[in-house]
Amino acid sequence: MAEYYDSNETAGRRLHYDNNDAEIYDKLKDDYGPFAGATIIDIFSIALIYGLKQGYRTELLTEGSSIGRVVESVIDNSNLRYLMMAVAVKETGSLDVILDVNEYFTISEEYAKTGLRYLETDFIENDEELIDEMELELLDIYEDFAKQLEEI
Numbered sequence: 001m002a003e004y005y006d007s008n009e010t011a012g013r014r015l016h017y018d019n020n021d022a023e024i025y026d027k028l029k030d031d032y033g034p035f036a037g038a039t040i041i042d043i044f045s046i047a048l049i050y051g052l053k054q055g056y057r058t059e060l061l062t063e064g065s066s067i068g069r070v071v072e073s074v075i076d077n078s079n080l081r082y083l084m085m086a087v088a089v090k091e092t093g094s095l096d097v098i099l100d101v102n103e104y105f106t107i108s109e110e111y112a113k114t115g116l117r118y119l120e121t122d123f124i125e126n127d128e129e130l131i132d133e134m135e136l137e138l139l140d141i142y143e144d145f146a147k148q149l150e151e152i
Contacts, residue, residue, distance in 0.1 A: 013101050015070035016109050018061045024120050041078050044112050051115030052087055058113040084108040
């Protein structure tokens with residue numbers, strides 16, 4: 001897997017996504033519809049879950065195109081970090097992953113990249129029903145995850 005960050009970076013890990021994806025994020029948050037006025041964090045969170053639902057990750061492009069765009073402190077002021085950790089634990093099957101910031105960020109960034117592509121397609125095709133459908137899907141994912149936790 002390619003590295004998307006400068007390991008000597010002292011300001012903290014940033015959330016990365018590709019230049020092409022930046023255009024999709026901007027389009028979704030700036031256009032009319034259910035995402036108008038949403039933050040990048042909001043859209044990233046939805047894309048992350050949508051990518052998880054698809055069941056595969058898409059690797060980010062090599063460094064230069066995939067740059068840190070959202071600083072870690074912004075993520076800390078949202079529930080996104082916990083979502084990212086939960087997804088990484090589900091992906092790896094180990095709680096140890098939450099000790100490796102770069103690993104759980106990368107897992108989340110790759111799921112979000114997958115989800116963003118599907119989200120863009122679904123949003124363009126049926127924007128009115130998308131939020132209702134996604135809410136039901138998120139509830140299903142949550143219920144499945146809660147059942148798995150009960151089994152542990």
